Amino acid sequence: MSLISATNISVRYGANTVLRNVSLSVEPGEIVTIVGPNGSGKTSLLKAVIGAAQLAAGQVTQKPGLKIGYVPQRLHIDPTLPITVERFMRLTQRVDTKDCANALEAAGVPDLLKRQMSALSGGQFQRVLLARALINRPDVLLLDEATQGLDQRGSAAFYQQIETVRQDTGCAVLMISHELHVVMSASDRVICLNGHVCCEGTPAVVASAPEYRALFGSGTGGALALYRHDHDHDHDHDHACGHEAAE
Numbered sequence: 149m150s151l152i153s154a155t156n157i158s159v160r161y162g163a164n165t166v167l168r169n170v171s172l173s174v175e176p177g178e179i180v181t182i183v184g185p186n187g188s189g190k191t192s193l194l195k196a197v198i199g200a201a202q203l204a205a206g207q208v209t210q211k212p213g214l215k216i217g218y219v220p221q222r223l224h225i226d227p228t229l230p231i232t233v234e235r236f237m238r239l240t241q242r243v244d245t246k247d248c249a250n251a252l253e254a255a256g257v258p259d260l261l262k263r264q265m266s267a268l269s270g271g272q273f274q275r276v277l278l279a280r281a282l283i284n285r286p287d288v289l290l291l292d293e294a295t296q297g298l299d300q301r302g303s304a305a306f307y308q309q310i311e312t313v314r315q316d317t318g319c320a321v322l323m324i325s326h327e328l329h330v331v332m333s334a335s336d337r338v339i340c341l342n343g344h345v346c347c348e349g350t351p352a353v354v355a356s357a358p359e360y361r362a363l364f365g366s367g368t369g370g371a372l373a374l375y376r377h378d379h380d381h382d383h384d385h386d387h388a389c390g391h392e393a394a395e
């Protein structure tokens with residue numbers, strides 16, 4: 149059974165339909181990335197799958213008892229507020245020091261427990277958010293542009309960590325990213341969104357799809373080369389790229 153499955157969903161804000169007839173499923177252990185231009189409905193889609201956005205049509209089902217871990221885009225903490233990583237992680241959930249330490253280790257930052265949140269680098273901060281999302285051993289991790297503000301190396305390292313987490317815990321990942329070339333190697337499947345699903349498939353298939361290029365320009369050639377360089381194994385070409393009209 150799929151962990152999450154959305155069938156023909158539409159989301160509307162007033163008269164503005166931002167998602168139309170979108171279907172998506174997340175299977176255990178897979179990493180699915182949603183890409184799309186600003187305003188294409190990516191965050192609305194994530195909200196819809198966790199039940200935080202009202203559906204105008206369609207339906208979302210979750211596997212009974214599904215545990216979700218959420219890593220936000222950013223979180224602002226007043227830099228004058230003294231709070232350690234451990235206290236921050238325990239603010240909203242009942243966990244002990246050992247759980248926090250284990251989660252930090254899984255997120256690749258084992259030594260941060262007693263550090264002040266205000267003293268963390270951007271990359272460390274995002275890993276603490278990742279650790280916080282991992283504490284309750286989620287079946288699926290949701291990430292909304294979790295590397296915004298990090299440089300490309302920092303982003304790449306973060307997504308490598310996500311892959312490690314998937315390997316270690318077996319959790320599935322549904323994430324939003326603007327940087328397809330950065331997340332390509334860490335994605336099993338990519339969904340390109342622009343109010344509707346423009347195209348989907350393996351990262352290589354999406355990066356070379358005309359629908360993707362129409363949205364992001366043809367500057368993806370280098371990215372693709374990078375991806376191929378890193379991954380010289382075969383990709384199956386399960387190209388499901390029917391372009392639907394937006395209206």
Ligand SMILES: Nc1ncnc2c1ncn2[C@@H]1O[C@H](COP(=O)(O)OP(=O)(O)OP(=O)(O)O)[C@@H](O)[C@H]1O
Nearest residue numbers: 161162164166184185186187188189190191192193
């Ligand atoms: N609560 C809301 N009320 C009204 N309109 C909204 C609301 N949330 C989002 N929208 C509108 O819905 C559209 C899709 O927004 P959404 O945040 O889902 O897109 P996105 O692809 O995540 O964008 P970005 O890449 O800029 O984060 C936008 O036009 C946005 O202005």
